Amino acid sequence: MTVFQAIVLAIIEGLTEFLPVSSTGHMILGSSLMGIQSDKFVKLFTVAIQLGAILSVIVLYFKRFFQTLDFYFKLLVAFLPAVFFGMLLSDKIDELLESPLTVAIALLIGGVILLFVDKWFKNGTIDNTSEISYATAFKIGLFQCLSMIPGTSRSAATIVGGMAQKLSRKAAAEFSFFLAVPTMFGATAKKLYDFYKDGYVISSQEINLLIIGNVVAFLIAMLAIKYFITFLQKHGFRLFGWYRIIVGGILLILLLSGHDLQVI
Incomplete structure (x- = not known):
């Protein structure tokens, strides 16, 4: 892997990790276009640069992230389903991670869902993450488990899960960011x-x-999070839905035309 390839992959990670578009799908597309061959270091790199993205959440939301024990317990409750199902379905998840076709299909299905999310859950009454109950946190954690299917997008699953529990777009997105910290840190550490x-x-x-990868992922993720919240409040999810459909369609066309896409 060259320095240029490392920077490009880190930009992809920073841009897509917290947006509802699937970082996995973009990593596959980006690495394939650059001709990066999957090996042990490439796999290590794509995991390790998540730490830079995690740090961006802590820095951006420093005052709100370090708050009461009650807040951390709620994050723990939301995190536990991923731990349970991650351990239970570990082998199946690893199998799915080797399937670019699964990623393409998940991107397409998730894209279609995002086209209608704003209509389905347009009456959110919870506008602050501090108002989230333990039961709501747990239910959002169950939604997060859907992202174990590669291509689903952890961000998309948790934001939709939050909106289904009466959270506003902003509150759902912010809780998704907060929940990413223990989830991504745990997955990365493992x-x-x-x-x-x-x-x-x-x-x-x-x-x-x-x-280099972590620094770039950190800086790009900070920009992505800040502008995503603003865009989401004004425009909703429809554009992300169409975008996912386009990316999923491109991956599917490449696969059906015989291209060897590697999951890195």
Whole structure:
């Protein structure tokens, strides 16, 4: 992997991790267009740069993220379903992660759903994440489990789940950001541990790529989150729905025409 490829993948990660468009689908498309061959370091890189994206949430929402214990307990309650189903369905999830076709189909289905979300859940009454109950947090956590199907988008699943529980667009998006911190940190830590357990040793050049990737992902994610909230309040999800349909369609066409798309 070159420095240029690392920067491009980090930009993709920063842009798509918190938007309802599936970072996995974009990583597949981006890496395939750049001719990046999947290997142990590439897999490590795409996981490790999530830490930069996580940090952007903590920095942007610093005052609101560090608040009462009650808030953390609610995040824990929302996080637990992902832990349970992640452990229960670990082998099946790994199998799905190797299927670009699954990613393409999930992008298309999710895109169609986003076309109608604003009409289905247009009367949100909860406009502040502090008003979320434990029961609501748990239900949003169940929605998050849908993102174990690659291409679904963790952000899309949790935001739609929040709106289904009477959260406003803004509150649903912000709770999705907050929930991303324990979820992505846990998933990243587990995968990094798996690499360490397998005896993988990274070189000094690879360490530099990881540093560059995390810095870029952090900066781009901060911009993406700030502008996403503003755009969402004004325009809703319809444009994201059409965008997902286009990206899913491109992936499907590439697969059906014989292109070998790699899940990295």
